[in-house]
Amino acid sequence: MAALPLSAPAFLGAFELGRAIAMTDATDAVDTPTPRRNPKPEAKTINGRELKPSTLMMGHGYDPALSEGSLKAPIFLTSTFAFENSAAGKRHFEGITGKRPGGAEGLVYSRFNGPNQEILEDRLAIWDGAEDALSFSSGMTAITVMLLAYCNAGDVIVHSGPLYAATEGFVAKVLSKFGITYVDFPAGATREELDAVLEKAKAQAADNGGKVAMVYLESPANPTNALVDVEAVKEARDAVLDRDCPIAIDNTFLGPLWSRPLDHGADIVVYSLTKYVGGHSDLVAGSIAGAKKWMDPVRALRNTMGGIADPNTAWMLMRSLETVELRMQRAGENAAKVCAFLKDHPKVEGLGYLGFIEDARQQDIYDRHCKGAGSTFSLFVKGGEEEAFRFLDAMKIAKLAVSLGGTETLASCPAAMTHLSVPDERKAQLGITPNLVRISIGIEDPDDLIADFDQALAAV
Ligand SMILES: Cc1ncc(COP(=O)(O)O)c(C=O)c1O
Numbered sequence: 001m002a003a004l005p006l007s008a009p010a011f012l013g014a015f016e017l018g019r020a021i022a023m024t025d026a027t028d029a030v031d032t033p034t035p036r037r038n039p040k041p042e043a044k045t046i047n048g049r050e051l052k053p054s055t056l057m058m059g060h061g062y063d064p065a066l067s068e069g070s071l072k073a074p075i076f077l078t079s080t081f082a083f084e085n086s087a088a089g090k091r092h093f094e095g096i097t098g099k100r101p102g103g104a105e106g107l108v109y110s111r112f113n114g115p116n117q118e119i120l121e122d123r124l125a126i127w128d129g130a131e132d133a134l135s136f137s138s139g140m141t142a143i144t145v146m147l148l149a150y151c152n153a154g155d156v157i158v159h160s161g162p163l164y165a166a167t168e169g170f171v172a173k174v175l176s177k178f179g180i181t182y183v184d185f186p187a188g189a190t191r192e193e194l195d196a197v198l199e200k201a202k203a204q205a206a207d208n209g210g211k212v213a214m215v216y217l218e219s220p221a222n223p224t225n226a227l228v229d230v231e232a233v234k235e236a237r238d239a240v241l242d243r244d245c246p247i248a249i250d251n252t253f254l255g256p257l258w259s260r261p262l263d264h265g266a267d268i269v270v271y272s273l274t275k276y277v278g279g280h281s282d283l284v285a286g287s288i289a290g291a292k293k294w295m296d297p298v299r300a301l302r303n304t305m306g307g308i309a310d311p312n313t314a315w316m317l318m319r320s321l322e323t324v325e326l327r328m329q330r331a332g333e334n335a336a337k338v339c340a341f342l343k344d345h346p347k348v349e350g351l352g353y354l355g356f357i358e359d360a361r362q363q364d365i366y367d368r369h370c371k372g373a374g375s376t377f378s379l380f381v382k383g384g385e386e387e388a389f390r391f392l393d394a395m396k397i398a399k400l401a402v403s404l405g406g407t408e409t410l411a412s413c414p415a416a417m418t419h420l421s422v423p424d425e426r427k428a429q430l431g432i433t434p435n436l437v438r439i440s441i442g443i444e445d446p447d448d449l450i451a452d453f454d455q456a457l458a459a460v
Pocket of ligand 1: 138164218274
């Protein structure tokens with residue numbers, strides 16, 4: 001057969017491996033990121049009216065004509081994609097390797113991309129007003145591949161605290177093995193405090209022979225719900241660091257509906273799609289979105305390492321995106337009603353809910369950055385672990401499980417479960433007390449939920 005001497009994936013695998021070995025800096029791969037096939041142009045406006053994300057979720061990026069008229073995109077279960085002829089194969093690789101200017105189009109091999117993932121990524125980008133997006137097999141895959149793509153030995157990561165425990169662990173325990181250090185700051189830090197933190201990080205990077213590689217935020221923080229002032233972080237970054245140091249933010253708790261951090265100065269928005277976006281507690285996935293220049297190095301490393309969402313999960317996420325606005329709106333309304341009931345309940349010591357912020361600075365950040373209070377909050381039951389357990393065990397509708405953002409209401413006790421291994425001193429610092437119950441409100445009938453909370457509190 002006078003086709004490619006090696007199968008396309010094998011050849012590309014060898015090519016990628018060669019690059020990986022030659023690469024001292026993953027960002028080198030920006031030169032030749034795997035190009036994407038553009039979807040058929042479609043109307044995103046009608047008579048000058050820009051169509052809303054909820055409308056575009058029904059069809060954007062997918063042309064039924066290309067799939068036998070199937071209204072919904074089929075699930076493309078294939079590991080590789082056939083070239084039309086050998087000349088087309090050669091042309092493609094000439095484009096990829098830069099031997100022919102103008103790049104290359106089309107799908108080659110499913111570690112790099114696939115039709116379901118490309119449609120999903122186009123739709124994810126819409127919600128955040130991003131130029132490009134990348135999907136991953138989990139939120140943690142998205143976070144770790146992104147951090148690896150941007151960091152070299154000697155570099156420093158500046159991050160808000162607390163972070164999701166696995167993220168914090170990856171930075172502190174895994175990246176440190178490669179000579180990457182970090183400087184952290186409390187979520188509510190002011191512009192002045194941020195300037196000081198970035199100056200410290202810059203000096204640390206200079207001492208270590210590296211640069212400040214990324215400012216990584218999580219807002220609201222898990223499980224404290226403390227908000228980060230993204231606008232102040234951007235101003236501080238622009239004042240103290242080079243603008244080529246991206247600001248990434250984990251928007252899992254409020255995105256994509258209640259917060260759009262790219263509008264406030266973040267460069268990359270990060271998601272565990274497992275939560276609100278997937279929304280049915282039936283899949284695990286992640287994503288990042290932002291300008292193409294920020295996505296390209298991460299895409300190149302994802303091409304090498306793998307970690308893209310699988311076609312079935314990508315298809316399920318497209319299904320989920322059609323209802324994400326409806327689900328989040330209902331969950332948000334439900335949470336507001338449940339929290340109004342809990343607020344002055346005699347068995348409730350307090351609430352960590354963004355709808356009832358008591359701190360003026362946090363309220364100011366909320367007013368500038370958030371379009372809604374979300375549906376995940378902390379409930380402090382009067383008493384200690386015993387009372388919290390009695391409450392949790394008495395719940396009849398809410399399920400006792402970690403995670404959040406699903407259609408069903410979930411409850412857990414971070415001090416005894418997700419944060420059990422966190423040292424007591426750090427737990428006290430973060431306000432993770434034994435009586436803290438973490439709640440994620442779903443889309444059930446709100447009065448049924450209130451009845452459940454009422455009877456469960458009566459059992460305390
Ligand atoms: C804020 C946040 N970021 C990231 C993750 C990790 O996502 P995944 O479980 O999809 O890997 C989680 C998971 O709970 C999370 O809560």
